[in-house]
Amino acid sequence: MVHQPSSRTRLSPSGDTRDTTGTARGAGAARGAGATHPAGAADAADLARLLAPRLAYFAGVARTEHVTRAAQEMGVPQSTLSRAMARLEQDLGVDLFARHGRTVSLTPAGRAFLTSVERALAEIGRAADEVRADADPATGKVAFGFLHTMGAETVPGLLQAFRADHPRIRFSLVQNYGEAMIERLRAGELDLCLTSPVPDAPDLVARRLDEQKLRLVVPADHRLATRRRIRLAEAADETFVTLEPGYGLRRITDDLCKEAGFRPRVAFEGEEAETLRGLVAAGLGVALLPPPAVPRPGVAELTVTAPRAVREIGVAWAAGRPDTPPVAAFKKFLLSRRGNLLPA
8 A cells, every 4th residue: 555645534432432333344334445545644753652552452352353352351341442453553554353253362563563563562561570679768769960979988988877677678780970960860770869059940859958168188298287276278389289170179179269369279179079088188289179088198188277168968859850769768768867978
């Protein structure tokens, strides 16, 4: 059958509301007469939308080869099932069944179609099982993002404490810098994230949980290494190593240096705080960093007295998005740790 590209005939509606005794014969006759079929000109998405509600009915009839028996097994009126099969054939433009009184058998086109339909229905079933499993209050899953600097101690400690009461909840963990996590949060790839600075955006909800002091890290043989405290302005002439633009800590570093009256001279930019510590230990510059999980040899870490050098840590989630029970439980847990989020 040749379909004219210019035809935009509408597919039959998905609601099968009238009895169509003889519809299959009529549709077959129309096809035999060479009528242009609407499915040939419809968009693929439109076709899929209209066919989807009828696929399970088709599989049931194909399995039993009997419309009445299939209707009884699926708990639908026989007339509804008959109409659905007639409309399905009409929309596809092919005969899927050969009728033999009260029984039916698949045509070659029907057998080919059944293979793909069964595969599609199985995939839908697997997807339904997966989303139900992820939402299960006891064994569901939380997609949780956090900063690289929180991966060594903070997040493992939080998960250990949470799983004491929720031992079977699963986690998909993502370490990244703040802006990348916010993008994934908006895209629905993350349920929650720990980030800094705490975001302020109308499509997000964010709560401040704690703050972390930043230190000026200098090489062990640096002229300032014997000091315990320092005003950041005293490092104005130093070469800095920092995280790349886009990282929250880089923004905080730039802001603190500006507040101290200078713009940092940056020699190296990296993606991970402990790499920056290694660069400092090698004598390649100084850095403003949070405390390390384990003391690093080759550096001295000085308390910054002015300006106040801290970064706020907060939890964020997408506004208006409903939580599954496991996400709600973990969110409640994180909010309960306000002021006590970070290791002592």
